Amino acid sequence: xxxxxxxxxxxxxxSISGAALAALLQRCAMADxxxxxxxxxxxxxxxxxxxxxxxxxxxTPAQSVPAISISISGHSxxxxxxxxxxxxxxxxxxxxxxxxxxxIGFFSSRRRTALRPSMRELSLAHSLSKSLSLTHPLLFLLxxxxxxxxxxxxYDHRAFLLIxxxxxxxxxxxxxxxxxxxxxxxxxxxxxxxxxxxxxxxSSAAAVGDTHTIGEQNAVDGMVEGFGLGxxxxxxxxxxGQAAEMDGMYAGMLRRLEKLARExxxxxxxxxxxxxxNLLLRTLRWAHRDSHKSKSTHDEIKQ
Amino acid sequence: xxxxADTAALASTSGAPLAPLVAAQLNFVxxxxxxxxxxxxxxxxxxxxxxxxxxxxAIPFCLxxxxxxxxxxxxxxxxxxxxxxxxxxxxxxxxVDFDETGSGEKSCLxxxxxxxxxxxxxxxxxxxxxxxEYQKKRAAEVxxxxxxxxxxxxLSKEGIxxxxxxxxxxxxxxxxxxxxxxxxxAKLVPGCPWKLPQKIHLQAVFxxxxxxxxxxxxxxxxxxxxxDLKSFxxxxxxxxxxxxxxxxxxxxxxxxxxxxxxxxxxxSASIGSRRRFIEALAPTFGxxxxxxxxxxxxxxxxxxxxxxxTLESSQHFNAQGLPIMSAPVNDYPxxxxxxxxxxxxxxxxxxxxxxxxxxxxxxxxxxQQK
Numbered sequence: 001x002x003x004x005x006x007x008x009x010x011x012x013x014x015s016i017s018g019a020a021l022a023a024l025l026q027r028c029a030m031a032d033x034x035x036x037x038x039x040x041x042x043x044x045x046x047x048x049x050x051x052x053x054x055x056x057x058x059x060t061p062a063q064s065v066p067a068i069s070i071s072i073s074g075h076s077x078x079x080x081x082x083x084x085x086x087x088x089x090x091x092x093x094x095x096x097x098x099x100x101x102x103x104i105g106f107f108s109s110r111r112r113t114a115l116r117p118s119m120r121e122l123s124l125a126h127s128l129s130k131s132l133s134l135t136h137p138l139l140f141l142l143x144x145x146x147x148x149x150x151x152x153x154x155y156d157h158r159a160f161l162l163i164x165x166x167x168x169x170x171x172x173x174x175x176x177x178x179x180x181x182x183x184x185x186x187x188x189x190x191x192x193x194x195x196x197x198x199x200x201x202x203s204s205a206a207a208v209g210d211t212h213t214i215g216e217q218n219a220v221d222g223m224v225e226g227f228g229l230g231x232x233x234x235x236x237x238x239x240x241g242q243a244a245e246m247d248g249m250y251a252g253m254l255r256r257l258e259k260l261a262r263e264x265x266x267x268x269x270x271x272x273x274x275x276x277x278n279l280l281l282r283t284l285r286w287a288h289r290d291s292h293k294s295k296s297t298h299d300e301i302k303q
Numbered sequence: 304x305x306x307x308a309d310t311a312a313l314a315s316t317s318g319a320p321l322a323p324l325v326a327a328q329l330n331f332v333x334x335x336x337x338x339x340x341x342x343x344x345x346x347x348x349x350x351x352x353x354x355x356x357x358x359x360x361a362i363p364f365c366l367x368x369x370x371x372x373x374x375x376x377x378x379x380x381x382x383x384x385x386x387x388x389x390x391x392x393x394x395x396x397x398x399v400d401f402d403e404t405g406s407g408e409k410s411c412l413x414x415x416x417x418x419x420x421x422x423x424x425x426x427x428x429x430x431x432x433x434x435x436e437y438q439k440k441r442a443a444e445v446x447x448x449x450x451x452x453x454x455x456x457x458l459s460k461e462g463i464x465x466x467x468x469x470x471x472x473x474x475x476x477x478x479x480x481x482x483x484x485x486x487x488x489a490k491l492v493p494g495c496p497w498k499l500p501q502k503i504h505l506q507a508v509f510x511x512x513x514x515x516x517x518x519x520x521x522x523x524x525x526x527x528x529x530x531d532l533k534s535f536x537x538x539x540x541x542x543x544x545x546x547x548x549x550x551x552x553x554x555x556x557x558x559x560x561x562x563x564x565x566x567x568x569x570x571s572a573s574i575g576s577r578r579r580f581i582e583a584l585a586p587t588f589g590x591x592x593x594x595x596x597x598x599x600x601x602x603x604x605x606x607x608x609x610x611x612x613t614l615e616s617s618q619h620f621n622a623q624g625l626p627i628m629s630a631p632v633n634d635y636p637x638x639x640x641x642x643x644x645x646x647x648x649x650x651x652x653x654x655x656x657x658x659x660x661x662x663x664x665x666x667x668x669x670x671q672q673k
Contacts, residue, residue, distance in 0.1 A: 032350045033378040081376050087383035087412040089398040111348040113357065113374060113387060120385040123398030166393060 011067035014139060014159055015173040016041075024075050025155050028109035029145045036084050036108040037077020043070045043104055043136040068136050070104055071175075077107075082120075089123025091131050103132055105139030115142055115158045117167045125162045138162040141172070197233050319347050322354040324380040328423035329358065336424055337499055338363050338431075339529075343370065349377050356380070362431060365464040366480045366506050366527050369434065373423070383415035384423070386430065391469070394441070397433040438466045442477050447511045449519045449551075450477055456553040457481065468508065479507045479552070480527075483560050484567065491571040492535055501532045503567075505559065507552060521546040526563075536570040537603055570603060576643070577605050583643035587651050597654065600631075609637040612650070614657065619665035627665050632657070 016024075028035060045068055077083065084106060085091055106128060108121050117125070117140065129138040140160040145153060160167035217229055321329065332340055343359035356377035361368040372387040388395050401407035411425040442465045443454050457463060462482040469475045481504060488501045508523040524546060526538035544558050580601065588597070600611040614629035621627050635653045637646075 033348060033356075033376050034374070081379050082382050082385075087415050088401060088407045088410060090402065090407070110374060111350075112346055113348065113372060114390075116387055116390060116393070118374065118385045118387045119396070119398055122396050123402060126399050126402065165396065165399065 012137060012161060012170065013067060013069045013173065014072070014161075014170055015069070015175045016072040018174055018176040020072055020074055021174055024107065024141075025143065025145065025153075025157075027075065027077060028107075028143045028155070029153050031109065034081045034108070034110040035077055036082065036106060037075050038084070038103045039072050039105045039107055039139060039141060040074050040076065040102055041070060041072040041104045042102060043068055043134075045069075070136060070139055072104065072139070072141075075107060085120060085124045085127065087120070089120040089127060091124055091127040093131070103128075104134065104136070105141070107141040107143060109143040109145060111144060112146055113144060115144055115156055117142065117160060122167060125160075125167055126165070129162050140167055197229075197236050319352055319355045321345060321358075322356050322375065322377040322380045324417050325356060325375045325377070327420045331420040332360075332424045332427065335421070336427070339499060340427065341368070347377065348374065353377070360427070362427060364431065364434065365438070365466040365478055366504055367466075371430075381417040383412050383417075384426070392434075392437075395434060395437045397430060397437075400433070435464055438464070441467050445475075445477060445511055447509075450509055450511065453479075453509065453552055456551065457556075475511050477509045477511060479505075479509070479522075481505045481507065481552070481556065483526075483556075484564055486564075486567075488532065488535075488567070491567065492574060495535075497531045499529065499531070501529045503528045503532070503536075503538060503563065505556070518548060521548075521550075535574070535603070536567055540604075541566060573603065573605050577601050579643040580605070580610075580646060583647040587647045606639040606646070609633055609635070610650075612654075614654075614661045616661070616665050619668070621668070627668060629661050629664070 027037075106124065108118075110118075121140065121142070125138055125140050132138070138161070140162065142158050142160065144156040146155075157172070159170045159172040161170045162168075220227060220229055220232060320326070329342065333342065340363070341361040343361055345355050345358040347353070347355040348357050354377035356375040357372060359370055359372050361370055369389055369392075371389070374385045374387065376382050398407070398412075401410055407413055411422060411429055416422060439454075439458060442450070443458075445451075445467075454465070457479070458465065460481065464480040466478050467475060468478050483503045483505055488503075489495050489497055504527045506523075506525045506527050510520060510522075512519050524543055526541055526543065528536070528538045532538075541563065544555070544562060546555060581599075584599070598613040598615060600613070602608040602610070610633075612632045612635070614632075616627045619627045635657075636649055641649065
């Protein structure tokens with residue numbers, strides 16, 4: 001547990017997707033007053049980076065500490081203010097926070113106030129960190145929306161990590177599409193209780209149903225009792241068929257687009273050729289006229 | 304301050320009025336607190352900005368002020384306020400300490416009653432007490448042998464406040480605010496109009512020295528009094544006893560307090576003698592005065608220092624049409640041991656002669672102007 005752990009987790013990386021941040025800011029801006037709520041997401045310990053090959057002998061493996069990467073995926077909040085804690089800042093779990101996705105921290109939005117944790121937020125951070133039993137430092141996101149008029153909104157936000165007994169300001173990466181985004185996938189582990197259902201082959205349709213293990217059937221029973229795996233695979237098959245049809249249609253549309261593009265390309269080429277020819281003609285005509293002009297001036301001088 | 308003045312002072316920057324429940328609590332603080340708490344900015348945290356619900360309070364601490372933002376919620380005024388402390392006080396975590404010591408139930412926040420107009424004042428008092436303790440703890444952690452000694456000997460004195468002073472480019476210092484004289488000054492001054500308790504403090508600022516070899520330098524000492532006291536006793540006139548090398552505050556304070564006590568008692572006695580002097584003036588000088596008026600300025604050190612007299616003519620006027628005034632006179636015969644009647648008679652005798660001089664001075668100055 002990270003509470004009271006004074007070891008500096010220097011390598012804690014916090015990120016939030018652009019969409020999740022936008023949704024959170026929208027929530028804060030639309031609230032009539034202050035609001036707060038829980039942040040959900042996941043924390044993963046990325047293994048230490050492989051020792052980089054160095055020409056220097058004194059290269060010390062300083063970065064052998066595993067880095068923690070915390071990514072915020074969403075938020076949940078109630079419409080009433082101070083919904084997370086009592087006046088003393090002690091966390092009281094509410095209906096919204098119970099049973100939701102994994103909480104990694106909380107956020108608080110208050111308009112036109114200093115971007116420093118308040119007395120109650122600090123206490124809530126301690127209390128929440130204890131009750132969530134996190135394996136990483138608790139995350140606190142402080143938002144201060146301001147809308148000087150209804151058409152402009154500006155947001156100040158600052159992320160903090162509960163380290164030791166203090167909330168320490170930390171940088172927050174906003175992840176949009178781009179090379180940085182790939183890190184998200186690298187730390188992503190697909191986990192699903194659903195058994196692997198390969199697409200039914202039309203030829204072996206009759207044989208389906210016997211190929212599944214009891215364990216796989218149990219996993220499905222955990223969600224819907226008495227719903228045979230065969231049936232599920234049937235649904236999947238018909239959906240897969242539709243998907244194949246859609247794929248076909250889409251491929252046809254792409255082919256058509258390709259053909260149109262080729263035609264446009266060809267006609268463009270023709271237009272270009274014609275333009276070049278026009279240009280050549282125009283230059284020739286100008287040259288011709290100039291030679292006439294210079295001749296006549298010569299004549300005037302002579303006279 | 305009258306209630307009307309209070310309400311006028313509570314206008315927010317945006318012009319929105321404070322939410323009524325919050326305004327009642329803040330008014331109570333301003334009218335009932337026995338500390339000079341001041342309101343800074345008042346503003347709204349709501350989207351529509353209809354009601355203001357947050358404000359900055361300047362709370363007296365260690366002969367200075369700390370500025371805390373109190374955040375209510377105009378949409379739910381029943382919810383207890385939250386507080387944002389100063390940027391240097393991130394280590395001040397009163398609610399976390401409550402949780403750790405299990406004493407949270409004693410806090411006024413545990414049973415917050417929004418209709419109790421005194422709720423905010425209770426919260427401020429509670430937080431201020433915690434803040435004093437927090438600063439004491441910080442000062443005690445300073446690695447300086449002399450300061451550790453000072454703190455261990457003086458900190459138990461009632462009402463003492465200590466704080467760390469850090470400023471850019473200067474080494475850190477520790478400031479002590481030591482309340483002096485354990486007597487109720489209001490009782491010394493009969494019929495005094497003071498609303499808040501008056502007090503004299505010794506402010507001692509100790510530089511932090513990290514080296515053990517050098518002789519620690521003397522602290523910067525200064526007497527500070529509450530503002531209302533100035534009409535009765537001026538601390539600027541007090542000569543502080545010298546701080547000798549190797550001295551500590553526990554040694555210094557008794558001497559200073561004794562010294563100060565004599566002067567304060569003298570000052571209160573001076574009030575009585577000034578009153579008797581004024582009463583003695585009437586039979587001799589008449590009431591109302593029909594001759595040229597005389598102005599008396601009676602110093603705080605009366606009767607040690609004699610009154611300053613200024614004569615004003617009722618017949619001669621200067622170019623601006625104002626009565627001609629004499630220069631202040633304070634070199635006439637005087638003894639603080641005379642009784643009030645004798646003082647007045649001597650002044651009267653002096654003025655009989657002085658009047659002639661003044662009259663001549665007036666008539667001389669008139670032709671010059673023409």
